[in-house]
Amino acid sequence: MTEATAKGVDALIARLRDDGVAAGRAEAARLIAEAKAEAAEIRETARAEAERHRAQVRDEADTYRAAGEQALDTAMRDAVLRMKAGVESQLRDHVQRLVSACLADEDLLKRMILEVAGVMRAEAQSGDTVEVILPPAVLGPEQIREQAGDIRSGELTQYVLGLTGEMLRGGVTLHAGDEGQSGIRLRVQDGAVEIDLTDTAIAALLLEHMQPRFRAVLEGVIRS
Incomplete structure (x- = not known):
């Protein structure tokens, strides 16, 4: 190489x-x-x-x-x-x-019957009957049965001593209500017009007015 x-x-x-x-x-x-x-x-x-x-x-x-x-x-x-x-x-x-x-206060019931029945009788048509339906608690069960045929004479009528004979003769009659009724009911013209003054009706009316304010107070308490 x-x-x-x-x-x-x-x-x-x-x-x-x-x-x-x-x-x-x-x-x-x-x-x-x-x-x-x-x-x-x-x-x-x-x-x-x-x-x-x-x-x-x-x-x-x-x-x-x-x-x-x-x-x-x-x-x-x-x-x-x-x-x-x-x-x-x-x-x-x-x-x-x-x-x-x-x-349950008998004096209060008397005043209610006199006041309301008197007004209804004054405003009723001629010949109309005002029926006052009383609570059975006014009398015992035996007394109600005994007076069933003549409820206007005897203790039911005597119960409302302030209800004058003139008012009774003028078309106001008394009857015993159903068992458990508290307060009174009044009817005119065979039930065509009725005023319910029982405890249930009065309590419902009171609650209708009380509950809105009560709820407002309750809401305020809860939120605070």
Whole structure:
């Protein structure tokens, strides 16, 4: 091999070596870049997954919290409604007891009969009869049965001593009401016109006027 040939071979070897080194470095750089990109992608995927998981946890927590708040609100509303219903029921019972106790007063019943029957008799058509239906509690069951045929004579009539004979002769009659009746009922024209002054009717009328104000007071107490 001549000297020139030897130099050419050495140059070729050197170039191949340099090219190989350069290619190796380039490949290494490419691999490193790919590895970095893959690592970055993995980190981004992991970060996104972690964020998604955190968001899901937050959403679930918000859902549970909202459900809990709604359940609490519902429970509180139901409790308030039950309390209102209970208090109003107690008010109804209390008013009913008070009215029943008042209507058990014989003097009050006498005054009611005289006042209302007198007004109805004055306003009734000629020939109309005003029927006063008294509570059975005025007499015992035996007395009511004994006087069933002649209710105007005897103790029922005597019960309203202030009811004058003229008023009785003028078309006012007395009858015993159904068992359990408290208070009186008055009828004209065979029931065409009726005034209900029993404990149930009077209590209902009182409650109709009392309940709106009572509820307003109750609402104020609850909100405060």
